[in-house]
Structures are given as structure tokens and as C-alpha cells.
Amino acid sequence: MNKQKESSTRSQNNKAPVKRKTHRRKSRSSRHKSPFFLFLTLLIAFAGISTAVFFIRPIDLFSRYIALTDTIEMVLTEKYNILQTNGFLANTGDDLNAKNFLHRLQERGYTRVNHHPKMAGTFNIEGNILYLYTHANQGLSSGKRYKFTLQKSILTSISSAADSTLLESLAFPPLNLTYFIDSVWEIRTPVSYDEIPEDLINAVIATEDQSFFSHYGVDVKGIIRATLSNLQAGRVVQGGSTITQQLVKVLSKNDERSLSRKLREAILALMVDYQYSKQEILTAYLNNVYLGHASPFELRGIAAASDYILGKDLKNLNLKECAIIAGLIRSPNSASPLRNHSFAAQRTQTVLNQMANMGDSLAAETQVKDKLIRIKHKSILHKMSWYFDQIAKEIKLRKLDTSDHTRHLTIQTPLDPWMQISATKVLKQQLNKLDPVSANKQKPLQGATVILDPYSGGVKALVGGRDYLKNSFNRAVDAQRPMGSLIKPFIYLTALGGIDAAGFITQADTVNDSPITVGQGKSKWKPHNYDKKYLGKITIRKALADSRNIPAVKIGQRIGVEKFLPVLRKTGITEIQQAYPSIFLGAVETSPLKIAGSYATIANGGNFTKPHLINKIFKDDTLIYFQQPAQALFSPATCYIMTDMLQNALNNGTGKRSRKYGFTHLGAGKTGTTNAGRDSWFAGYTNSLVTVTWVGKDNNSPTKLTGSSGALKIWSSTMQDILGQGRDKDFTTPTGIETAEINSATGQKASLFDTNVESMAFILGTAPTAIDNNEYIRQQFVAIKKTLHLENLKKTHKTLLKGGSENISDYTSWMSEQYEKTKNWLTQ
Template sequence: MLNPFRKRKSRVPRATFFLAVDAWIDSTLYEAGFRARERWENITIFFRRFRVKGWRRGLIELLSEGFTMGTAGSIVLLALALPAFEETAKDWRSQGDYAVTFLDRYGNEIGQRGIIQRDSVPVDEIPDHVVKAVLATEDRRFFEHFGIDFIGLARALSENVRANSVVQGGSTLTQQLAKNLFLTNERSMERKIKEAYLALWLEWNLTKKEILQLYLDRAYLGGGTFGIAAASDFYFNKGVKELTLAEAAMIAGLFKAPGNYAPHINLPAARGRANVVLSNMVDAGFMTEGQVLSARLHPATSVDRAGAETPDYYLDWAFEEVKKIAPRNAPRSLVARTTLDMDLQKAAEESLEFHLRQHGQAYRVTEGAMVLLETNGAVRAIVGGRDYARSQFNRATRALRQTGSSFKPYVYTAAMEAGFTPDSIISDAPINWGGWMPRNYGRGYAGRVSLAAALIRSYNTVPVRLAKEHLSIPVIVEKTKAMGVESELNGHKTMVLGTSGMTVMDQATGYLTLANGGFTGSRHGVTQLVTHSGEVVYDFSRDAPEPRRTVTEQAMAAMNSIMVQIPETGTARRAALQGIRSAGKTGTAQAYRDAWYVGYTGNYLAAVWLGNDDFSPTRNMTGGSVPAMIWQRVMAYAHQKVELKPIPGIDKPFLDTAPGTVVAEAGEGPDEPARPSVLSPRTTGFLHELARAFREAPALELPPAPEALSSL
């Protein structure tokens, strides 16, 4: 039998042990808390010495809040600037090693692009008065700031307030270079933030001399010239090292607005601007009044360049095309024969400017762009904006704008390939797609309609119903890409009504598939690349891939049978050509921000866009209004004295009943000058071959002339 007292004795020491541990923990926690409170009290007593009262406390609070808001703002600004830094990963230093001379379709020289490095004069070799003229006008504190000049910005704001207008800019030379290298001319706060950050990036990665060199080499100075060396040769027929002070002041005045102050366009304005530059040099302390007096009394006179017009937007695009198609082993100095037709280029520019002057203020629209192609794919004209001198941003090839209803032909083409026909019946009724309920322009519904009627009247619910119930967004995206559209489509369900951004060139390329019988891949702007010695390194007919069929013949014919009715009875009646069959589609984006008309005949295709650079809405402008009128004016000119071709799938190219080939008579009024007769492409090619044969033929040795003749 166990003794109960033995068990009790064994429990006493164990209980005592746990009580001791508990007491130790309690005492340790108490002592730690006591010491922590003691230390906190000491810290509090220490910081009480720094407490301020009265107005000082208000100042400290204000600075503290300012620091907090500044930190938050910096994070936001950095987040906005991050996309811009992606541009710095590209080869932004290179302007393209190519130096290209461009010819139009008839062999006439129309301009150059690229920079030959020997023509880029190092800053150390540029005369001192030339550099001072530029810095005094553009950024006199260039060597003192670090990309952003807050002192100069404050001075510019003060002068602008005093003059009650914008008389001085606050951007530094580095900020202007950042815009030229990486950004566009878009007027937005986001762009200015990116510009500021990129200016700091340039200052961090380049020396002041390198920044100044790039600025002098890349700035557009009017007349199709980029860089001070090219401007010196164009305006004064001399090298930059030979410029006088008066000539340097005139060129320095071009950096602000070459379109306003180009001496070959407006010599009095150029001289007035040069006088301002001379005053800036005196104000900056770079020269004295006595040193600039001779330049004031004897202003510069530029070389007469009257009539020297260059299709700069076209050349910018063609230069990029050259860099894509030139063989790797090709020489860097080339001659490019383009598809440009200067008559059509001028007609396109005139039509856009004419209608914007007539209707721009009423519709509150300021900008436009156009691409004109022959239906064989040759790009005949590109208008990237109203004034290249004011803005070199090519709105025809780079601006992504919402297409509105002009996107619907891609949806209907996919539907035709899926088995639908123009007579297929579909319901134009309210539809709900995941909470999205699109409505028609007139807010009404037509009920059961044919696909042809739905596209002609541009009903919104029908393409949405096709995409949701019969096709799919991936199918429509795939078909749009196959038709030659290169812009990135957003792939959202609203895309079927044109919410995805596309360029004017993409629109022209996509519609070209329907105008070219269902084939894609024929668009081109360069027919040949030739060395200066005459060697052909690229020939479009030889080296370009063959066009590929991307739309079946049946679907193409069905689409064209619908599209020809839109200018006749649909939304594009203002685009109708007298006696000529045409096809096309209007488009109006959300809030009237963008207005389109894309149309074609059997001969030509043109895409027209109107809108504002800042994406502000127009005053209720639709694609069937001014864009259609611009299209009609240039097309009426283009079809004069040409043999009309039928639209693929359409029997006749004309609207009247007269048999045989007709010559278009539209556009013979006083506002539409008649198009001059031009040689056919076959005749032009024959003459070029004949000229080449004469150049390559050995020189003939003529017998010596008789004495009677040699004495004359």
C-alpha cells in the first residue's frame, strides 16, 4: 500500500518552482515596462526643448504638410513619367544612319531626310556668335540649371502676366530636346510632366555640350530642314562656320516658330525676329549694343527659295519606310523613288485647309489628316496636319484616334465570311451585353432589318448583336489585323463601335483590302531604292511580298455592294461624286471628338480624319459633314482626266447610263481647278528606261568639226 504523504511531498517543490517562474516573469515585465516608460519620459522631456509656439508652430505645421503633400505629389508625378522612360531604352541617339534623297513618282526631287554625320558640325567648331544667338533666345541660363530652370520659369511668368499674353516660354533647351527626341506636340499636363522628367534624365546622362549638340542637330528650322547646318545651307547657301552675326540671329529666331519666321516665306517677319534675337543677346550680356549695331543696320537676306515646297509629312513617313525595307548591306546614302503625286498632294492639302477655314470655327475643330492611295496600293499623298512648321507630329501615321462607326465594315466583313449576306435579316432592338446597352444615333430602333440596311443607316445595335451572338471579339480582331491594320486594338466589346484607337494610315490600309478585290499587302510608298551610282538595291515589284487574299471574293463583293449605297442613300451623301460610283463609310467617335470618312472608287481611296489635338470635343461634327466634303473635293480633282475603273464586285464605275469609258467632269467649278494632264505610269516607266539606256550607252566619238564651223 502506497504512502499518501510521499506523493504530497513530491508536489511541493514542483509548485514552488512554477510560482518562482511566474514571479520572475511578472517582475521582468514590470521592470521592462517601468524602464520603457522612464525612457519615453526622458525622450519626451528631450523633445520638449524643440517645441515652438505662436507663429513658429504655424510655420512648422505648414512646412510639415507641404513636405507630406510634396512627397505624395512626387510619387504621382513619377508614376505618370514612368511610361516616358521606356522611350529611353530605344536607340534615341540615332537619327537613322541613312541619308536619303527622295523623288516623286515622275522622278522629280522632292526632299531629303537623314543626317550625314560630316554635316553635323561639332559645337566647338561653331562660331561663338552663333551659339550665343541661340542660347540668348532659347535658354540663356543653359549652363547653370539642371534641366529645369525655375528662375527662368518665374521670369517668363512675370513677363507674361505683365504683357497679359504669352510672350516668353518657360521651357529650357533641355526640355525642348526631350520633346523632340521622345514626345509629341500634344498639349497636355501629362506630356509636360514627362518632358520635365526626361529633361532631368538627359542632364544626368549627357554633358551640356552633348545636349547642345543634339539640340542644334535635331531642331526643325523650316523649309524641310533639320539642324542648324542644314538651315544654314538652305537659307544662305553657306556652311554654319561662315554665318555672319545677322544671319546667325535670323536662324536663331527660327527655333521658336519656323513657320512664322522662315525668311524664304516672310522676310520682313524674319528680320523683325532677328532683331529681337540681337536684343536678347544684349540683354543676356553676351554682346554689347555696339557689337550688334552693324547686324541691325544690315539685316540678312536669304537665298530665294520661292516655290520650294516639300511634302514633309510624306517624307517623314517614307523615311521610316526606307529604314524598314533597305537591305542590311545597302549603302547608307540612297535615292528613293516614291509613289508621291505632287498634284494630288497639293490637292489634298488644299481641300483640308479650305474646309477647315470654312467650317472649323463653326464646328470647333482645328486639325485634320488625310491619306490618299491608288487602289493598287501606291500611297499618293499624306497630310499629317495643317502646318508642318508649327507641328511635325504626323497625325496621319502616328495619332491613334477612335474610329466610331467607320470600324463597322470590319465587323460586317467578318460576318460576310461567316455566312451572312447583305439580305440576311437581323434585329435592330435594345441589347444588353454585360451591362453595356448601346443605342442608335437617333435613339430609335428599326426592328428586323437586313444587314445592308443596318450598315447603310449605321445602326449601332446590329454590329453589337453580330459580335455577341454570331461572331466574337477575337474573330473580329483577327479579321481586322488580317486586313492590314497595325494599330493595337483594345479587344473590348465596345470595340465594335469604334472605341479602339487607329491611325488614318491604318484605316486607309484596311479599306484598301475591299477596294483591291480582297487582297492585303499592296500598300507601299517606295518603289525603288537606288545608290548614287545607279545600282538598284530594292525594287518593290521584285522584292516585296506578293499581296495575299484575306477576304474571300464573295464577302468582298457583298461588302462593296453595300458600301456603294452609303454615299448614294446613306450617311455619306455629301461625299457623292458626280457621275462616279464610290463606296465608303462615315464615323463619329464618342462626344464628337473624332470624325471620319473613308471612301474609295475603282481608282483611288482616301481616309479623312478631323478632330483636336487635345481630344476636346467638336461641336456636333459627324463624319458625314466636313470629312465627307473634304473627301469629295479631293476625289473630284483626282478623277479628272483619268480612265475610270469599276469597284471590285460592282459592274460599272459610273452612275449614268453612258456606255464605255468616261472622263470625270466633276470639279470644274472656279473653286476646283482642273487637274493637269499627266503621263500614265506605263509611259513614265518607258521614259525612265529610255533615259537609263542613254546614260549607260558609250559616248559617241564625233569627227572633228570643219575649220569653217570651228571658227564660229
Template sequence: MAKTLFKLLVVLTATIAFSFGCAVALGPVLAPLGDAASSTEEALFLNPLNERSLMFDRFGGLMTAFYAEENRAPVPLEQIPETVTDAIIAVEDENFYQHDGVNLRATIRALFENVSAGGIEQGGSTITQQVVKNSILTNERSLERKTREAVLALRLEELLTKDQILERYLNTAYFGSGAYGVQAAAETYWGVNVEQLDWSQGAMLAALIRNPNGYNPITDAELAGERRDLALDRVVEVGHLTEAEAAPHRVQPLPTAILRTTPPPNTYFIEQVKLRLLRDPRFGIGMTPEERYEAVFYGGLRIYTTFDHGMQVAAEVARDQVLPGDVAGEFPFLGRVRLPDGAQDTRDLIGSSVVVTLDNATGAVRTHVGGPGFDSYEFDIATAPEGRQAGSAFKPFVLAAAFEAGLVPDDSISGRGICRFNNPGGVPDPYEVENFDGRGGGSGTLASQTRVSSNCAYVRLGQVVGLDNVVELAERLHITTPLEAANMSMPLGAPEMVPMEMVAAYAALANDGIYNAPYYIERVDDAAGNVLYQHTPAGERAVTTQTARMMTEVLVSNVQSGTGTRAQVEGQQAGGKTGTAQNSADAWFVGFTPQFSTAVWMGGVRDPNDPAFVPGQAAMIDVGGITPTGGSYPARIWGGYMNAVLAGAEPAVFPEPGPTRAGRSLTPPRGVEVEVRGG
């Protein structure tokens, strides 16, 4: 410490010698000296550098980076080439490796100017002093701050090596355009890693430190070029290059646009990961919201996810190839909306589609298309609790409840319509049901009634099974939509369902009855590589194995010869169910192969002339010349997508169910049904 005080004495003596008549001017220097020297132990604590967090897909591909104000990726000094370190040292602190933290000559020169001016006009700061300023102090321009900076710089040189100080500096410096540190700067201006930078680029970085906004090559190329050339002059003066060697670097083109080597965080999947990290303490990054925010945006986390980029692309391509219109993720349609006064209006509207895929065996979310595109439509239809009417895509819950109650696919039930049911206390009473397109229907097995999606058969089946048992079955499959056993329309999918919950429930059927909650995050590491969170499978039985296998058998037959034929996958078993809400306001196909389960939804999302438009509340009258059903566009999207994903894959089949009893005829309890008309 004696060495530190001696150097300070030299600096102050020089200042006094210059300004012996300026006691008033010296006051601000002398007054804080004792405090600054005595507080160095506490003040020299260097916080870890803020570091962006990185997010990766299931194969290790970089998806995005999370950061707030500072885009920083610290790198070790040995990774930074001499073209960068030597250029920056030449410009900022030529004698860095010779001085002890304060360059006396530069400091005295700056103090002479500053005392004469009555404030801070010149810097004279060494790299070590800049580390102190950037890491411990503030940018305040005052003699008191400069004094503390000098004291702490001398102390820092006693605690850290020169290389440690230089590494800290190169990872701390701001280079404009949101880039902190040389790695982020290399990415931002040239789209490369720092070790790939040449002398021209190193000189540009050296110039930027002094004025990162004013010398920015993207906003003022002429001035930036001049400053780069001045930096190259310094590189030549100190002997790193000859003028002949420097000449080619003076004509190198400057950056013209900000480059992003990390994609921006603007997808539905990325948003889901971010929200989970910020809201859920189980990921080990903090117990409070504030701690979790710090970890995500400043903590240098490494977040490994379940995302499959190839499957996501296949889903988006299938959607855009099938849906009409020229805008990716959207389709125009003629819709009918109900006005506040009860009247109806026909309008030109915009619709979109959802595609979400889970791995059957684990619940890993592989694909998440939540709407038209997160950059233009942030509302995520795939996970929004408001849900969408599922139509007949709900019928498998009724069928699974029937199988859990001991019924079998060969049991038969009437599908004749129009059918009417006593509905005491409900609206309407009686409750009248029609089959799709007004078809009369007839008696058939549960499997065959599923293939034709008979509304009357399923309302009757709901009464046979008991809607309270259907509610309980849906809850076991983690459907969170409030379901009321008194609602006779439940089997027809009147309640609003969340697409992500629908696909997870179907995945349980495809997984021999074992439910796995959808999840996005496999592992989270901290900046040092320590594992903070690792996903652990926690499957739970939702239905019996026999029920699950009977369900897959019935739903596979529906794709083979029922309402879902457009979802067939070449060389693979595929099962699923179509769903069309009342008036075609929503259309679905939810299905599975032995490997994956996928839900596809389509419906209205936007009225170009009415910001108050509520998504999903417009009847799709005309979409590409047809009134859509679940068996049209959604099944085609599903089939096109899964054919692309499974092209060339080994054929896989579902396990067959065990033997079942002979079928028997089912009828609702006496007094439930009022009458049957038609035939």
C-alpha cells in the first residue's frame, strides 16, 4: 500500500506544482483522497460480468439469446487474437504492460488541463482505470471520481495480473449497437467469432471504444473510416505493422448493418420457455421473480430445450401449403360474426392455424406453431386458457370413459337422428341434436359410429356412460377446462379446449395410457456449466392399457376409413379424430402415430377493420371455396406434416388390445330420450 500512496503523492505534488495558486481547485482532489484510499478493500469487489443466456434446441443448435441492455458473451483472453488486443492497447493504453495502473505522464497532463478548466476535460485513464470505472464506479465527470479511480486502479494492479485485467476490460468495453465485449461486437458488426477478426476489424473496435455511438460505422461510415485509419496509424507507430502491411486494411469495407448470429427471441416456443423460466422456481435459477429475471437476462444460463427445428419447419410448410392465401401463417376467409345487438354480419376476416406436437413417450414439445407468427401476433392460441370449441375432437374422451366402464368397441348404439333429450334445468329443454349434414344415421358399433362421427350416437353414449364419468376421465388426462356433467352437449365438444392440453391427452392414449405433461426444457446450466435443473420423467397412468389400446385401434380405423382419411401417413399407422365446432367457427384434427401426437386447429384470429374482434368467434363460411371441417384443411395439414416428418422412418405399429367380449346393444337410461325422428 506504501507504493500506492507514493504514486498518489507524486500525482498530487505535480498538480500542486502546476496550480500552487489554485487551492480552491485542488480542494475536490485532496478532500476525497483519504476516503478513497481507506475504502479500497470493499470497493475492489468485482461483480461477475453480466452475460447473455443462450437457448439451444434438442440437437444443440443455438436458438436465441436472452439479454436486457447488455449483449455480452465473455471470452477468455487466449481466444482473443492479437489483431484485437494489440490494436486496442495501442490506441487506449500503449504502456499497459509497463505501468502499475496509473500512467503518471498521461494523468499529470490530464490533470493540468482539468484543473485549469475547473472540471474534467481530458481522460488520461489507463485500461486498468477504465476497468475500475466500468466495474466499480460511475461515468460521473468529476475530480473526486477520477481520484477514486486512480486509487482503486493502483490497488487492482496488486490483486490481479495484467492479463486478468486486460481480459476483464475486453469483455466489459462497450462497442455500440448494444454490443458489450469483443465477442458480441464481432458478432454484431461482422457476424463472426472474435478469433476471426483481422487488423482492420481490430482497429475499428479500438476506435469505437472512445466514442461507440459517434464512431459507429453503420450510422457514420465516413467518420468511422477516419477513426479506424487513425487506429491503424497507432498500430504502425508502435511497430505491430509496417505501413505497407497496414495499407490493405485501410481499404477494407466497413460494416453496413447490424448482424445477428443469434436469432431474436420472437417465436411462440421461445416465449413459452422464457415465461416458464421467469415464473417457475423449480428450474433452480431463483426463488423470487427478481432473481429469476436476473438469471435469465444477465446470468449466462445455458438452456437446453426439446425443440426440433426440422419438425417445426415441416409443420409451417405443411400449414402454408394447405391453407389458401399468400401470407405465411394466415388465410383470408368470409366469416359471419354476431354483433352486440344479436344481429349477424358477414365480413372478410383473417384466420390462422395452430400446430403443436409432443413426443408420445416423454411429453417433450417438439413443435409449437401458436398462431400466424409471434412477431406479428403474440397471442398464443396453442396454450391460451380461453381455449377453442373442440367439436367432435372431444368425442374420444367419451369413448375412453366408456371403455374404462367396461364397454368395448363392438358394442352398438343407435345413431339415428334428429334426436331429442329431456334436459330439465338446462337450455334448451328438450335438447335437440342433428347429425352432420342432417344425416339420419342408424345403429352401429362404437367403432363405426366414431368413424362417421355420429352426434346422436355420442350424446346417447354420454348418457349411457354418465357425463360425470366423462368429466372425471378428462380430468385424469389433465384437461383443465371446467366441464359440467349437467351439460348434455359436452360429448359434441361445446366446451372450449386448449390445443396443448388436447394433444397431451391424445398422447397419453398413444402411450399405452401413461400421461406425460408437456414440457419444453430439458436442462438448465449456469454460466460455469453447473447443472441447475434436469428434467425427470414423471409419467402417470391416466387410463388402463386395455383402454388405451382399444382407443388407438378405433382412432386408427377412423384415419383409414372414417372422417380422418386425409391424415393418412404413408407406411405408418396413424389415428385421430376430426372436430368441427358449431357453424365451423373452429376446425380440428388431433391425432397420433406411434412416435408423435399432434393437434391442428384453424379458425379466425383477426378482423382488419375491428381491433376488438374476438378470435374464434366467427363462423368460417368460405375458406378457399369451402366451409371447412376438421376433415378438410386440418386433416390435410396434419397428414402433410407427418408424412414429411416420418418420410423414410421405419414403420411402427400400436400394440393390439387384448381379447374383448362380444358386443352388446346399448341404450340410454329410460326417460332420457324424448323421441327419434328421421331414419
């Protein structure tokens, strides 16, 4: 029940409104200064300090006080360590629904209004037009009005409302994911004292420290009262710690149970109370108190709890909701409405009763049902556990000092929260379809997904398994699995023209798909194709599209293992133990993250950038870490040809099921399968994203899945979910490229009569010029002649049945004429 309704109820009952007793904004001068209690407090403090001399070293106490005040200053000035996402672009052609555009605006503090935006930070939707008034802190587009024109959910144009200038895209700033003191696992949203609802302050004071505004950091009366209550009950039923003492404990993060710790906290509380105002102490406390676990995250502070547990901004809480938050302080998990509806209701009523006992008339009139309605939280952080897990590891690896609270860190990541949410959701859904957990509890199917920006190497999303809370092993980063056929594009890429080496093949060249025996150490190795069949002479393009093993080994042998390995290592695949020919079929173990980096090298035109989860790190305003520039490995033209081949693999080869699985966009990619289906892979990309998916089992047992039947499903669904119905952008054609119409069976220039014709890309001057041999053309001509003859007979028969007079001689004379024209040419 909201305040407006409650006030109305009181008026209807002809009761005069009672002025509510509050505790807001009491200054230090208003505190109770009874000489007796001041003397008693000082006496207790002196006794405590005297006793503490035997337990606590003064130097240790002083150093703890300095560290404590450093942390309090960090909190009061809101100079927390910050974890940021990347900014994002709204591009013409984007599907704004798939991009979760409205959610992205709301996360950045934009408010939807029902009229033309007149204030910065607002937007309005009228029909197919979205009007936006940007925030003042949005870089070049700060404080300006824009018009977004939509066709259904597709962004067709962006224009300036001031002068109608058309834009291709509009940039939005990074989003602060969380503010943390020591660990990125802390969910915290800082608020100032003025932003804390009055009802919430009253609720906390009523339940935690009713003498807060009158004591000096240690409540002597409270200690005596708690001691008597505990002795009477025969157990601990009441605590004597003040809010100031609790603040000391919260920020010190010391759970030691000892007399020395209690004494130390009491002394530090007295010192803190002397240095800071009550408002400052309460602000620091309510921003940092532990209010439950949003596994694996910790909810720190009232704003984070309001957002995660109640799904509301702090400023919008009503009295009952303020009581819910205050009740969490004593029982952060058991009193959460997300966990225990009944106990949460009891605890909330207890808080309201305590507020009523302190004179709050509205609290006295508010009753809570036996069970609180389950509230669906709106926080998205719990979907990002895999990413946070790796960030936490990298902070530790880089030895970043998060304990130095005199300077704050800003960690900028390439994370896209909504891509992360999509990848997490799709992986779990598809794994459940492929292998329901209930049917295979002992050996569940696992998976991993990595999405990155091919040009920067920034990881936009990373999912390491089915469920982080059940098994936190991050397969996207830490699993070492054979890459199988995912290695083949790099074999052909090297042969097309690798690092500082001229190419010796084109994609139209042919290779004999026939049995081969290769020496491997002291033994002989006889590779075979997945289907145990051989196709004879086929083009390189078809060999890659259909993932034929023998052609890959034969081309690999021409390159040589020793020359190929440096190429692979420079694309980020460094876990190569021995230089055996079996490496040409993917006998090298690596992670999905590294494979994503290697495929990004092809997607971006030949530059290798190490995949990363941290873009930059600032300490205060000083840049202390940034990504190294990309390293050129292949020519843009060579990579474009490989992209052309991988497009064919996706559309016509082992990846063609992607269309059946719902992927509708322009893309390129390759399947991968290892022995007995132990690993199912797909690595693919569009103009703007590289995505790698893996499916397998942690114990390395067979899955009976191929790259096409397993990982490709996840890849297709993930990419479609992210791209929606957005418009595709073509892969950029670099200089030095020519295209030609090629007979896909022979690899030669297509003739007039060829039916199996493909357009293929070549390095300028390397496209085939020879037309098919005459015998082949003669066979094609005869086949076409027979087909046309049969079609004509059918047409004539239908005409005669209908009583028509169409004469077949028109068709046969045309055929004879064409034959006479080409007879001499055919017999040359």
C-alpha cells in the first residue's frame, strides 16, 4: 500500500493525521549530551583502552584507523573502484529490439516520457519515430536532440533534430557495471545521504541503533540492555553493537570472534564518531552493509538490494519496501523475499512494529501479509558470472592493488551485457535440448561460447558452461580441447599466401581426394575422410566447404609442418607440443577463446590482436594499462579469399544447416569435429562479430555430435538472437582482388554451357583463364540438347491434348541451328 492511499484511509476514518516522528538530518549539535552518560562513555572508553593495551598494539590500532578512514573517504567521495562496460553504437540497419536498445537507454539513466523530450536524458516514441535528448556527458553528442526513424524494429535513419543532418551511427558512453572496494563480485550502487528515503533511515535506526543520533559511537545503555536481555534469555538474543561499530566491522571485513576484536572495534568506533558526522557515518554504512548473496555476487548497500531484490530504484520505495530492506541487515539471506516469503514477511512486520514503537504512526497502521509476493528482480549482473570470474582472475594476475583506498581504479572492459545475456541464455537452452540434464546427471553435456570484436580483439561475451553456480570451470578460457577441422582454414590460408610467403594455390585449383600414407616419426599414418569415402579430383574450395581431410593433409604436406607451425602460433594457437603431420587434422589442443582470436585474424583482414577482457585500466586519471596494437600477419586480399571460401562452407558445405537452424545473415564459418564426436565446434563470423561455440563433455567421453549437429545449433541461435532482423553489411573487398565465374567441378573458367557455376575471388591476375576441355563441353551440350528435346516433347504433348497446334519443329530447328553454329568449334 502506498503512502497516498494510507493517508486517504486515515482521513476517511475521521482521524487527524499524526505527525510522524523521524530521525532525518539530526546534526551533531542535536545529540544528547547528558553529563552522566558522557562521563560513563569516557570511563568505558578509558577502561577499554587500558584493557586493550594488553591485547592490541597501539601501532596496529593506528594503522587500522588510517586504513579505515581511507576507505570511508573513498565511500563518501564515491571514489570506488569501477568496472565499466564498453560504450555501444546504434547503427542504421540495426534491429533495435534484438539490440535491447530501450534497456540500454534505461541502464544509462534515460527516462521515457509521453511528450517530445524537453530535458536531457529523456526519450519519447511516437509511431515509428523515437526522439532522444542525450545526456550532457555523452561526448560529441552531448545534450543534443536526435530523431530515430524505424521500420518495425529496424533503424532506418538517424538524424539531428536541429538541422536534419543524417548520421550512420550514434555513440553511447560506457556503463558502470558495479562500484567495488576490494572485489568485483560486490554489487553496489553508491547513493548520497540526500538520496536515501526518509522511511528507510527511520527503519534502520529503529531496528539497528535507536540511540544512533545521541551516542558517541559506543552505546553504553545498549550494551547494558543487551547484556541483561541475553542473561535473562540464557542465549544471545540482542546485540549491543552500534551502527558505527557495525560500519567498522563491515569496512574492516574481519569476522574474527575474539575479545581483542570487539575492543578494537569499540575504540575505532569512538574515533570514527569523533571525526565524522552522523550523516556521513550512516551514508558510509548504508552503502556498504552486506544485504545478501545474489550468487555468486554480494549485495552491498541499500541501492543494490533495492534494485536486485525489489526491482525498484531506491527513490521509488514505499514504507513497506523500506522495512523489507532494513530487515535484511540482521538476516540478509533468510529474510530475503527471493528466498523465504514467510520469514521475510515476519521480519518486515517486526521492523514496522519497532518503527511504530518509536512513534511512527504510518508504520503502526501498516500490516504485512503472511507471505510476501515473490518479486522478480531486474538486475542483469547474475547473468555475467563467467565474465566477472575471468575479470577477477585478470585483476589478480596483473597484481592490481584494490586495497589501496587512497586511489581508485577504473577498469574498462569490452563486455556487451546484452550479448552476454543472449549467449548465456542460448547456450543453456540448446544444451538442454541436445542433452537434458535429467537424462544424464553423471556426464552432462557442457559447452562454451566466445563472442568478440574482430577488429579490436575485445571479448564482448564469454560463457564457460551450462551453469556457473553448479560448475564454475570456465571452459571458454581454461578448457584445452583438440581443435579438429577448425585448423583447415589456416592450412589453405598459408598456401594461398602466408606470412612473408608467396601462395602456391588458388581456391579453384584441384587436389586429389584419394588415400595417402604419411610418415609420422618412426610410424606410418594413414588419414581418412570422415565418411571413409574419396571423391577424386576436387577444388580447394570444395575440399574446405565439405571439410575433406585428405586434401588438407596433402596441401599441409606441401607447406611442411615446420613452416606451418609458426603461422599457427602467430594467430594465438601456441599450445603445440610436437610437430607431427597429424596437426593438419587439428591434433592440437587449445581453448575457444584462442580459436576466436585466430579466426578474428581472418575476419579483420589479416591482423592478429590478442583476445582480451580488459581494454584499459586507470588509477585515478592515470592510464596504467592498455592493449597492445595489432600485428599484421596476412594480406587483406588473402584473408578476403578465405572469407569467400568460408562463406561457401557456411552456405553450401558442412555449415549449411545454419539456415535450417534459423540463421538468416551474411556470414562465414567452419565446423569442427574430433574423433568419436568428443568435440563439436563451430567458428564463424559476420562483418562485425566473431563467435566460437564448443560442445563436449568434461570427461572427454563421446557425444555422438558433429560440428554441424551440435555447436552449429548454438552458434546459429546465438548470432540470430543478437542480430535479429538487422541489415547485413558486406565483407569489405580490399584492393588486389578479382572475381571470376568458375566451373565448380573442374576449377576452370566456366563455359557458355556450364550449369554448376560459382563466382570465386582471386588475387588479381591469378583467376583461371582456360575454358573447360572440349570433351566436357561436348558432353554438356549433348545433355542440354536431350533435356530441351524432352521438355519440348512434353510441352507439345500438353498442347496437343488441349487441342492446340503448336509445332515442335520451332524448337528442333532452333536446336539444329545452334548445333551447326558450334559443330566446327566442338570438333577442334
